[in-house]
Amino acid sequence: MTTAAEFVAVSRHFGDFTAVDSLDLAIREGALTTLLGPSGCGKTTSLRMLAGYIEPSAGKIMIGGKDHTDAPPEKRDLGMVFQSYALFPHMTVAGNVGFGLKLRKVPRAERARRVAEALELVGLGHLGDRRPKALSGGQQQRVALARAIAIRPRLLLLDEPLSNLDARLRVQMRGEIRRIQAETGLTVVLVTHDQEEALEMSDHMVVMNAGRVMQQGAPDELFPAPANRFVAEFLGYENFLTLPERGLVTVRPELLTVAPGDVGGGETAVSATVRSIAYRGVEVRVALDATTGAGGATTPLVASLRGDALTPEDRAALHPGGRVTVSARPDHLVSLAG
Amino acid sequence: MKRSSPVAASLAVLGYLVMIVPILFVVATAFTEGETLRFPPEGLSLRWFDEATSYQPFTDALLSSLQLALLATVLALAVGIPATLAIMRGRLPGRSLVEGLFLSPLILPELVVGLALFQQLMLQLELDNFQALLIGHTALLLPYAVRVTGASLVLADPALEEAARGLGASPLRTFFTVTLPVLRPGIISAALLSFVTSFNNVPISLLLQSRDFRTLPVTMLDYVQQNYTPIIAAMSTLLLAATVVLAVVAERILGFARIFGGINR
Incomplete structure (x- = not known):
């Protein structure tokens, strides 16, 4: 097993509040890892530290075997899908998806090909010319995915990606994300508070509480054998x-x-x-x-x-x-x- | 929209009447053929518009005012937009103090500001009056630039900038490719508001004027004190027309809702 990224004794304090408490966690290459827990458990803070949006108070963030603790987000080569999708309203769908490629100075023809490829992958091949606001929530979410995937990131980070969708679409997108992960072979880290989502989607799930890992493992190992009352309650x-x-x-x-x-x-x-x-x-x-x-x-x-x-x-x-x-x-x- | 009560509706109509009717009298008197500012106008002619547009103190002052308002607006935005970002997005120690500083010209009596600038800039530092006016007007406009762009920044999703960074954009690149375009309606509305505020300002312009450089409102004020001819009504009508045209164009291009909502969605 290769490790795509790793938290080494990472802590983060906000004033007196300890959001993440000496976290040690290895993200397995090519797998889908979920960080699961109630709000305030430190899962989003951990993801944002991995992406470079929050600096750890202590510890090291390793990506691809190298220390990235002090690297700004633009130097990490990670694809992130935000809870709000964060699509650029002043660009077309294709402009959004091509944004990262433009910054990487990918030539125009290849850029167009890769944008089309990414949109095809999420099933939106025909909507490149639209503005994001003309799309439905589910479509916007797919554009955000395509934008993150188009740069061929080292890791794909998903921050509660399904929480703004209606129940039916949410269940459908679970399968879609798994399919995209399988097709691209990407390493995915997904943050969620929905245990069902985590059980269904994960290769490896990490249950967090109060900034610490309570238990981790494959869903079928973890669910029948919760280690403590917190994990048991959280799993239902x-x-x-x-x-x-x-x-x-x-x-x-x-x-x-x-x-x-x-x-x-x-x-x-x-x-x-x-x-x-x-x-x-x-x-x-x-x-x-x-x-x-x-x-x-x-x-x-x-x-x-x-x-x-x-x-x-x-x-x-x-x-x-x-x-x-x-x-x-x-x-x-x-x-x-x- | 919910239906308003008859009382509110009558008050609104009364308000419009109080604001608009006196202006209509001014516009009407501008078209007079006679020599005095009087209503009803004596006959109908455009002669006072001819007079106004060929009266050199007015035309000089108009150019001065436009030049000053334009430069002060650009300066206020150049200082105000980065300041807004620093106040709202940065980790600035004592940010409420800094914000208060930028908004303070809104509260201070403009005559006091004008007098202070006159003493310090013109008497102490011996700047010429255009430089002093430019500094004074820029300071006057800063609160508008900071407040209006700030209002649109509040509405903008901070994740937009994070997304740009994550996709590989440096902070500077993010500012130009994402932050500025997203704030564009807010910036345009701040620019319009700033321009009009500078153009109409009297107190600061009055204290910092000189024979060589004097703004239009000050020149008109000066004129009214000595003469009472319809030329002043004609000039006022022209300004009114220009403002209306500006507003209509802005509405056509952006829509008031977007200008004053201040956010690109």
């Missing part, structure tokens, strides 16, 4: 309970079994009271209060059941106040670090 886990022998564990709602009756708890079964039920067609979501402590202390749990798998006895027990037993297979419980 809802059930957290402390078991006498295993400490803090989490389990996904669809991996819980709910049976009628008040059975004494073993390691993986607890008795619970039904709080509320929500029918969602295929899925039936049951909110429960599980008795976990000695003195009758309860922990809220959510179970997601298959509606068509419920027996008449199950249905009879599933009403607010009903007593049930909740159980899970031991290997479905994930132990968390806290």
